[in-house]
Amino acid sequence: MRRVYFDNNATTPLLPEVFAAMEAIYREHFGNASSIHHHGQETRAAVERARESVAVLLGCRPAEVVFTSGGTEADNFALFGLARSGQHVISSSIEHHAVMNACEHLKTRGCEVTFVPVDGNGQVDPQDVRRALRPNTKLISIMMANNETGVLQPVEEIGKLAAEADVYFHTDAVQAVGKVAVDVNKIGCDLLSLSSHKIHGPQGVGALYVRKGTILQPMMYGGRHERSRRAGTENVPGIVGLGRAAELARNGLGNSEMARLAGLRDRLEKTLLAAVDATRVNGRNAPRVPNTSSICFDSIEGEALVIALDLKGLAVSTGAACSSGAIEPSHVLTAMGLSPDQARASLRFSLGKQNTAEDVDFALDLVPQTVARLRELSPVYNRSH
Numbered sequence: 001m002r003r004v005y006f007d008n009n010a011t012t013p014l015l016p017e018v019f020a021a022m023e024a025i026y027r028e029h030f031g032n033a034s035s036i037h038h039h040g041q042e043t044r045a046a047v048e049r050a051r052e053s054v055a056v057l058l059g060c061r062p063a064e065v066v067f068t069s070g071g072t073e074a075d076n077f078a079l080f081g082l083a084r085s086g087q088h089v090i091s092s093s094i095e096h097h098a099v100m101n102a103c104e105h106l107k108t109r110g111c112e113v114t115f116v117p118v119d120g121n122g123q124v125d126p127q128d129v130r131r132a133l134r135p136n137t138k139l140i141s142i143m144m145a146n147n148e149t150g151v152l153q154p155v156e157e158i159g160k161l162a163a164e165a166d167v168y169f170h171t172d173a174v175q176a177v178g179k180v181a182v183d184v185n186k187i188g189c190d191l192l193s194l195s196s197h198k199i200h201g202p203q204g205v206g207a208l209y210v211r212k213g214t215i216l217q218p219m220m221y222g223g224r225h226e227r228s229r230r231a232g233t234e235n236v237p238g239i240v241g242l243g244r245a246a247e248l249a250r251n252g253l254g255n256s257e258m259a260r261l262a263g264l265r266d267r268l269e270k271t272l273l274a275a276v277d278a279t280r281v282n283g284r285n286a287p288r289v290p291n292t293s294s295i296c297f298d299s300i301e302g303e304a305l306v307i308a309l310d311l312k313g314l315a316v317s318t319g320a321a322c323s324s325g326a327i328e329p330s331h332v333l334t335a336m337g338l339s340p341d342q343a344r345a346s347l348r349f350s351l352g353k354q355n356t357a358e359d360v361d362f363a364l365d366l367v368p369q370t371v372a373r374l375r376e377l378s379p380v381y382n383r384s385h
């Protein structure tokens with residue numbers, strides 16, 4: 001059966017070049033990067049080359065890059081590394097759970113947290129962030145691109161107001177890196193999270209950019225790895241894979257790769273909207289990363305549509321998290337003003353470098369007929385149409 005993967009915001013396939021770089025480490029360079037002998041030196045050099053590649057991608061110094069086990073750890077490190085009891089943190093209502101649940105935990109540690117709202121397009125208003133500032137505000141954590149809608153946040157404006165207020169600014173750029181240019185100095189952030197597996201690198205590795213001079217309380221204690229910021233023997237194959245993926249992501253931004261993806265995404269969106277009635281794009285009037293489309297198909301149970309499409313070979317996802325058998329509507333879509341039913345009726349299509357025009361044709365063949373079939377079974381849809 002033909003299979004098309006449109007769930008690249010969940011994870012991306014490893015590029016062959018990344019695999020080759022990792023394979024060389026597994027096969028030939030097994031040393032511990034902390035060892036002073038030849039084997040250790042070789043591995044250390046590979047880790048430092050990867051650090052440089054990530055630094056080039058972000059426009060920072062290599063010493064400002066701390067490798068982590070992924071985006072979640074990078075987000076947690078930023079928040080727990082800075083915020084203390086009695087301090088105030090500003091975040092948004094559409095953050096990934098890695099930030100949102102870390103903020104919830106900060107509350108139990110005596111921090112105050114304000115989650116600023118978003119508008120109907122899923123964008124934070126920087127003025128809301130400004131209004132939320134308090135004398136004890138320590139940190140603002142607002143994501144760069146949303147994982148469900150792809151909507152880009154006004155991070156440069158937030159960076160400016162954070163600097164004016166002398167407050168630290170962290171941005172979760174996990175879904176932005178590799179899709180749009182990310183420059184820490186242009187953004188004006190002190191901390192920025194990224195994840196390797198969202199840019200065709202391996203899972204289980206990521207990085208946190210930490211602006212020089214920013215002192216973070218470590219989350220783990222042990223050896224003096226990562227300049228005493230993150231104890232534990234480095235995941236060298238993962239880090240080398242991330243380094244190679246970062247180089248390839250940078251090249252992809254420099255050529256027409258992202259314009260090609262945007263073209264595919266736009267055709268998918270436009271044709272679906274024309275072919276299927278009672279359908280809307282979530283966040284359609286906001287700037288978005290080029291690969292993501294969140295579409296609400298009225299009166300559809302998103303989970304049922306995902307399963308029906310998967311049976312025919314198309315992998316997409318809902319924005320909903322499934323916990324204990326109950327499908328919670330997405331907090332991102334409800335924060336944008338969608339009703340719980342509309343949120344549950346939304347599907348995320350997220351394209352990747354490996355996708356082709358034929359993949360889009362495949363989806364365009366499949367989705368309208370599958371939606372129509374499910375709607376035939378929907379009493380709500382049939383009553384209102």
Ligand SMILES: Cc1ncc(COP(=O)(O)O)c(C=O)c1O
Nearest residue numbers: 070071072096098147174175195
């Ligand atoms: C915006 C965002 N932040 C953080 C994460 C977590 O990254 P990781 O899977 O590397 O822990 C994700 C993953 O889906 C994400 O989309």
